[in-house]
Amino acid sequence: MQDSENGTSAHHMNVLGWKIDIYIGIWVILLLLTLGEVFYAFLPLPKMVLALGLVAMAVWKAALVGLYYMHLRYEPRNLWILAVSPLPLAFILVLAVITEFGWLVG
Amino acid sequence: MSDAGIATIDRTPEPGMGVFNKKLGMWVFLLSEVMFFTSLIGSYIILRYAHPDHFAPPGAILNVNLTAANTFLLICSSVSMVKAFAAIQQGDVKGLQYWLLATIVMGASFVGVQVYEYIELGHEGFLPGLDDYAAHAGGPLYGATFYAMTGFHGAHVSLGVLALIFVYIRALRGEYTVADHEGVEVIGLYWHFVDLVWIILFTIVYLI
């Protein structure tokens, strides 16, 4: 779905032979994921499995918003490298400090 | 690109991003916002890890269903925002106005539901202060982190709604065209970002 710049005439995706507006298509996926998250959160599973699954779904949703609504998918590569650059820092801070409270290294 | 009182040269962007100033500026600003929410969300994760007894299982205190619906509302507002942008890309000014208004209404409703939720929680004794916390589960850290994260997110949404109103007024005046609608794209980026943060927050705060 390569665009020339930002604007195109038709932003569509092909689903089972139907042409669907991509924004609506992503919206449906987001709805399903949200419902899925709420359902999943109350399953009788170990805490870690729940947490990881939920975070994975949240990240998936966030990525969809970023890629398709914020158009990162169609932007020059440098822009999305820029966009994700603070994320490693966020991980480093949180992971490092959690080790203070006994995670991974007592 | 006359931002200031002085005339500026209209120049094509140099090798670099290939994107124009305002859009790049908004992206760069959003990166700083990522770091801001990192400190708030990070402190929540750290405190939760250190003192799990202060926190309660999903749904014990917080209203998951209401907020899930509210989350969906915000996602819908993101869709209307991008539809607004797509409209002006085609030169459809009426469409731009319609979808912007929809975004404003949904965004404002999101804040409204949050305020309602805060009031309800307050009645139940779920408050941020150490000495005020009186909910039937969890401890004061739960209240403190909850209000810090969702409160600042709500503030960002509110500012976004105000900015959208400003953009909407400009749209009503016909100031956006096929050729020049960078302002719409820029507010759109901010709005999607606010939605994105909420997607993460909702999961971490309400569901884990």
Added chain:
Amino acid sequence: MSSAISMGDSHSDDHHHLGFIRTYIFSTDHKMIAKQFLVTSLLFLAIGGILAAMIRWQLGFPGQPLPFNLGAILPNTMAPGGIILPEFYNSLVTMHATFMVFFALMPLMAGVFGNLLIPLQIGADDMAFPRLNMLSFWITPVAGAVMLASFFVEGGAAGAGWTSYAPLSASGEWTGVYMGQILWLVSLIILGFSSITGALNYVTTVIAMRAPGMTWFRIPLATWSLFITAWLLLLAIPILTGGLILLLFDQTIGTAFFRPEGSGEPLMWQHIFWFFGHPEVYILILPAMGFVSEVIANRSRKPVFGYHSMVVALVSIAFLGWIVWGHHMFQSGMNPFLGMSFMATTVVIAVPSAIKTFNWIGTLWKGDIHFDTPLLHAVSFVALFVVGGLSGIFLASAPVDIYLHDTYFIVAHLHYVLVGGSLFGIFAGITFWYPKIFGRMMNETLGKIHWTVSFITYNLAFFPMHNLGVQGMMRRIYDPNQYEFLQSLQSTNTFISKSVFVFAGIQIIFAINFLWSMKKGKKSGDNPWDSNGLEWACPSPPPHGNFAEVPIVYRGPYEYSHPDREQDFWPQDEAPVDDLDGPEYTDPNESTESNDE
């Protein structure tokens, strides 16, 4: 060349229509904003210096009333009978550092030089967002006023150190300071917006507004360092802002993020603060490194040795700077394994700084060195920064730091890098770019006197502090004589204080030079230093819009003493003669794809 675009109407004409307020008070011109930052930062530098003098008075002449009847000005809550109270002393050490770091050094580095140099060096007409730039400036004096006001509220100014560790800072119960601490937090939260919006402007401007031919590896090192610094500001300040807000909540609405009585985690404050705090110190030094590179290259009439490695070193320092923060916390009771990993990363970060140091030396080597004031400041930067770096390596080792932490060894280290490094680097920058800002040269004689006395008294004051620290003198201590083992150090402390007073006093020469030269200095012309950068290709001071035509860049910024040329410099925008291509000449009309990314 067809790509030379004219700027249209003469910008100097627009100037008249703006009036006094729009020209001098609410200006959107980056050069005026740089000057505004210069005024406020030098003012706050002076305030920080006065606070330091008071600290040194107490340490050098303990328990004695302030001289020249200064005690009469101060209220009894601060210095009854002119004798500094211990509580006031705590505020002094806190506020000295706060003003110096946040209101003097940061605005000098980013606010002054970022605003002045970035558009000029990349060939732009102004910043990407001039009105946002104006806002970014005006936030600073507002935040400064709040910070100053904190001295005059009940309980006095914040007294928990500039690092404001919880739980001391989280509740007024321990320090007796209530409103003062709150105002400290509010002031810094406000100031954060200035940094973030400024950084946003700098990053966008450098990425998007470079003149044709100004590829990434033709950007001068001053702009490179300011660009990298802007990234650090952009990503680090919001972390601080978040932490400050949480601490403010602890102080005001009774949350317990950091208060142990509510299961809060004081250590978490330290982590959040230093996660910001370490990139912060690189924010305070990287621009100075950039200025020093420019000055040394120009005054030696030689290219910067290893320009590419200089850029790589800047990026490495910025990158590694995110993963060393725990070295400020070795003594905090943090997880020792975590401490070990921070020790490793801290040792590694010395490497890019060393690369830069060797490159500066390589630049000077066999150069045609002009020993004027900017060069003196630049070279003393290198020497003093090395001293600071060496003391830093001692501190990087956790076992050593456990002994030296929170002693005067740390005070020595931080002042060597921040004064010996940053301040001398700023002096180099000011003396070098003063003609561009004001159109006149600073006085060389006064400059040399200022440098000589500053350099000598600075070292006399701060070098002995290494020994004080090793002997066990603690930091932020009001009265070391209460400990018998420190009593023998009193004579050293008095000596240090006297040196500091002379150091502070000689800055008056700098102030006189600065003010006098504005009107009476020798007129400088466009390019008094025979420099290559684009900032010298426009008048001094530059008019609105800077360049009459968009400059086109043909080569890098350090083509000094090129063998094929008679002149010992080769401006970046000088069009090549037909039969002589510059070493990096590319016709911007021929290449359509982006160059190095």
